[in-house]
Amino acid sequence: MRVTFTVNGRPQEADDVWEGESLLYVLRERMGLPGSKNACEQGECGSCTVRLDGVPVCSCLVAAGQCQDREIVTVEGLAEHAKARTCGTGACGSAKGTGLDEAQQWQARPTDESVELSPIQQAFIDAGAVQCGFCTPGLLVAADELLERNAEPTDADIREALSGNLCRCTGYEKILDAVRLAAVRQEA
């Protein structure tokens, strides 16, 4: 089947999708967006977390067909998403309409380009919240969503919001630090 939906503000389509394919599989293997991770494909780890019409979901548990005509935000679009949020209109995003072919040209970012990051992404780097980084994309999407609805989360709020995201490397302390840091910077 053909599936069409919006990813990070750009319309995307995928052909020959088998009914059983998850949103995660289609993003990773058909749209050239492997940022969302596949740590369990059982709905237990949160590494595949994306926003589906604004709601954080485990993309491994969502059938790709369910996403027809809906809006997805992945870690790859997080910086733009955060920027659109701060500019208020939602129209600050850059170019739209990357086709499938172009999306599949995805490659590691050229080396010397300077990168614009969202506050939560920068905070993860600064706080040392990234080790192997496999949990990071899902945590970033979940933490960004938390900060969107709760600008001053308590530690208990952070823990609750991130309780569906496993990290095996960090012991979570620096992830908490990162979210606290992003919250403080956001206020400033």
Next chain:
Amino acid sequence: MGTTGIPTRITQGTPTKGGIGESTLRPDGTLKVTGEFAYASDLWHEDMLWGFTLRSPYAHAEIVSIDISQALAQPGVYAVLTYEDLPTDVKHYGLEIQDTPVLAHGRVRHHGEPVALVAADHPETARRAGAKIRVEYAELPVVTDEASATAPGAPILHEGRDDHHAGHVPHPNIVHRQPIVRGDAEAAARRADVIVTGEYEVGIQDQAFLGPESGLAVPAEDGGVDLYIATQWLHADQRQIAPVLGLPEDKVRMTLSGVGGAFGGREDLSMQIHACLLALRTGKPVKMVYNRFESFFGHVHRHPAKLWYEHGATRDGKLTHMKCRIVLDGGAYASSSPAVVGNASSLSVGPYVIEDVDIEAIALYTNNPPCGAMRGFGAVQACFAYEAQMDKVAAELGMDPVEFRQLNAMTQGTLLPTGQAVDAPAPVAELLRRVKAMPMPPEQQWLSAGGTPPRSAGGTPTRPEAGGETADVRALPGGLSNTTHGEGVVRGVGYAVGIKNVGFSEGFDDYSTARVRLEVIAGEPVATVHTAMAEVGQGGVTVHAQIARTELGVTQVTINPADTQVGSAGSTSASRQTYVTGGAVRHSCEAVREKVLERGRAKFGTYHPAWATAELLLEGGKVVTDGGEVLADLVDVLGEEAIDLELEWRHRPTEPFDLRTGQGFGHVQYSFAAHRAVVEVDTELGLVKVIELACAQDVGKALNPLSVVGQIQGGTTQGLGLAVMEEILVDPVTAKVRNPSFTDYLIPTILDTPPIPVDVLELADDHAPYGLRGVGEAPTLSSTPAVVAAIRAATGLALKRVPVRPEHITGT
């Protein structure tokens, strides 16, 4: 079209600067937060096929027949391979003993053993074709523990063993046995006023790294293969893969892809040979990615263990002797069992002075899941038992458990049971003092208010970590499940300390290689560091750049991707990479610096006498004297011609333990950590909430303090997992794995993990580069027994087994 999404120069992205001792940020940080870092499972190649592994549903069975015809006939299927298709006489592999079949031949020895492979154009096509392979099995009786493995008439797992341990083990189902005898434990026991014995058990822990086993094998025109892979040691993989494929090693070119954690679980091969076989057979790139279910079968686990201990002490609190017997279950194949036995036995007394010991450790062959390396490697199991014993002896003597430990703590110069002196600082008593001195988390109100549980103040919970004037139900045992408001909740505090060796032991030639290049690019001096070190998340790439900056006085450092184009870096395990590959990077930088100075003397020596007489350094892009006088710009000294050196570096040699007495200079270095756990237990439901898990650790020298603390907190959390939740459950009758999923195998979430304050001590080990100590493993040791000690303190229960389950607390 980009073939593989391998990041090329991973220094980009996050601006990083700073030499050793600074909390420089990760060079791969930006790629990791934007989703662009290419993990092994992210790789993509035009025309690539997907590999699938058919695994045994039985723990022990004869393979009567395999019929692949239906599978092969499926549209989209390109190849189906079995044992019969292996191209050479080399059909087994293994880290130390080559006993693991690439694909099962005639017999499977554990649940999930690989039997056949499929390559197809879609992962689901491959899976479905796999289901059409007809394998007829005849089940065999299983051996699952020491009694069944060594019973008369027990099935022998590996008939006709001829490995180097076969000759000295008492039974062919024992992989390796290491006794250690020192002094006279019997005679010393007679001096003891109290004797305390205990039997302990540790369940099977899984590394549960988040990035699944994965890789991409691309057949090359020269008949070789390029393998992009997540591993811990590229060259060890290469050495095991090449003979099975019938290729010379240099035609198996390996490049490290992004690794999503390892913790020992990637030391053994998983899909490496399988993907290469499929790629060479089909002539197409083949990607294999395990899902979580398969991952539980795809790698070795931490050895489960049964440990029997006896300690004696005099009335005044001095330990007299220790006897122990440690039985590790290695499962169906050897993996690193012999080395785990060496660690468990040689570190079985813990960080204490006990002159008279009688020790035996063995690893079994059984039909349980194969076990091998996991963070802490043999020392974790022993630490759980000896620390439980320390509390028990202290209680018997009526002494404070911390003071009792301090009274018996080893110091620099103490002899291990192997007769080897600990010849670097061993601040065991000091670490205990520090961890004890850290401020206690405040009593929460439901505990301090005399048993009247307060209600949560609607909507505005306070931070429970910060003060707890108001009880937030989320901070209680059971947490969000809202199972208590404080009724039946009791608090307990427990301590533990441990000792872990650093580096490969027992005579292993544990070296690393670093290539360092210094050149002028766009008018700037730039250093390039190339090693085969597997960056698995620990931050080695950060540290290598810091070392190069410090040694070469440059700011710009490029870290090349790890691959087999450079010599071996050894394994990213045993807490060894900062020591050994860090040491190699420093060594190569020093040699490059010498060349720089040689070139400088030749070019400019006549202009200033200091070139000949003074101690010269490279600093801030200049050659300077130790008095700070600038002699030349590095750019001018270097000129057009780069300096490029690849050198090996080794730490001091070790020697094997004597097979009868266990004596020998077996270890390179030790690392020490101590923990204090504060727990609250809901005694009615048996639920445990760890409130705080404080750690003090000696790291020798913190090359990157931020990363060091990250390692300590991560290791501590894995120890917490072993204490209260993590275990692979194996059916005792069928030896089948019962919980291969994150639904049923639980690892700590952010709700389970408490604040982990860390106190880092830096007492230099003069044998090591910069005085550093490997940090990764020690915190995993003492975390588990500290948590269990705290639960014992809260409940008064004996608790001899980890993980502690609710039913162990409620007795139901």
